[in-house]
Amino acid sequence: MRLDGVGRRYGRRGPWILRGVALAVEAGALVRIGGPNGSGKSTLLRIAAGVERPTEGTAELPARRAYVPERFPPALPFDARGYLRHLGRVRGMDAAEADRRAEHWLDAFGIADRAGTPLAELSKGTCQKVAVAQALLADADLLVLDEAWTGLDPAARARLDEAAADRAARGGRVLFVDHDPARLAGLTTAAYELDDGALRPVGTGPAGGATVLVEVETAGPGPLPQRLPGAPRRTGLPGGAVRLEVAGAHSDALLRALLAGDRGVHVRSLVAVPGPAADGHAHDARGDAGQDAQDVQAVPEEAR
Template sequence: MRLDGVGRRYGRRGGVSGTGKGPGGGWVLRGVDLSLSERQLVRVQGDNGSGKSTLLRLLAGIDAPSAGRITGRPPTAYVPERFPAAMPLTVLGYLTRMGRVHGLRRDAAADEARGWLECFGADAYARTPLAELSKGSSQKVAVAQALMARPGLLVLDEAWTGLDLNARAVLDRSVAERVAEGGTVVFVDHDPARLAGAPDVTYRIEGGGLHEVDGRVPPGHGGVPAAGPQVRIEAEGPPGVALPSGLPGSPRTEQTPDGTTVLTAPAPYSDALLRGLLAGHWHIRSVAVEEASR
């Protein structure tokens, strides 16, 4: 997916509602060039009002650019900063309908919806009208509708806000799995520690432009940053069998004297990394999650 010279402005005379405010005389974003690839996790940062949500809405196809063009958008799912929960549907009814929109048969959509509600600890609310949900529960529904689509592009705008600890952990793992399965995830979050060490690249919006501020070694090349919780896996492969390439989380690897391979990666990638090793018939000796040294 590519953005070439993309800009977005609001109001006929510039600015929000024609006030003329904003960078460049009303342009919230201007001249944005961005290329997104498969298996990529992208973080977007910026001050309040800088245009982070505007960029995410453009990526998701919710808004159209005022200038430039966007090409190659894959099937996309979006979690907005504020979920419009005041709809005349129950939780299960809404998620089932969203599953149908994403191409699932009704029974499969309902099963998928129940499965995600259970993952997020919200299955008790399946028959509850959306309008009666708390902020935290409605946020779980918002996230579930995006994840059940298994999209090529997942766009998350403050998606963790309002979630309890268990639900946040589920979303962390789900993001890692989406990337490991070939998807692209772009997210904004107010917590600087969110998915620390996991993003492949971080951009900052400033003055209406998009600037890369932090790079990561491409997947499969190792070099995990020492930030955030890390998973440490000790594994042993079949004789003469090399470590599988392109493992999720771009793990750093080292060999111990007894021939054990030690892999270190951001903790959210633990499940996906273990599955990759097991698929390659590697024996897992131990798994530990620890804070990275600084």
């Protein structure tokens, strides 16, 4: 997902809500958007979700997107189960798969007993769970969450945390706004602040701007997946091992994806290099006699 020089205003003489916004969200990214009320966060997320078009600039978006709006319209002619089934069919699932996924998410959010209740008769909290469930039905390449946690009970908030982190770990992109500053803390790969229509970075994820080198072996059948968080550069090593080179902001998501897979991945080493080499790629820090010990991040015992 890439926004380039994006601006948005309503009407030819209306004030600019956004101006000159540039944002790239790569595979495996979990990106937070902050800013005061009225700063344009929801407008930015609607453009990212493809719900609105920018007044100026360009928006390159993945074909498969899912979106939880700030306000979900409950006055729709469906019950909860029927709405999820309908959205599943719209997203290309056959009837059986749409049914299966609808039942899964109704159960995951603890609302299976209200599956037959018309949306207009559901409580605000239950309606919000349906809104979140419809976005999680399919494995979208881009998941856009506009204060999706608001109105959810603690168990449902934790379930959404887990789903968002899992989507990024499996190579998707997640863009979110939430009023809780601790939301997904430690997992967010980048954060930005909107102020007076302009977007500026306010921090980076784990390992900052470093490049991380991960050497892995696969014990299970087949090679590593082609799609991995951060789109790492791959180098074959003697004995069938592979070195993955990824931006530090994506290193945690990459490790989660590797260790959660079904191929028996063994992480041989993990090295963080503070800054790229002159050719734009990291050098092998382990060959430098003067490499500081703090540049080497130990792999936890449970990961080995």
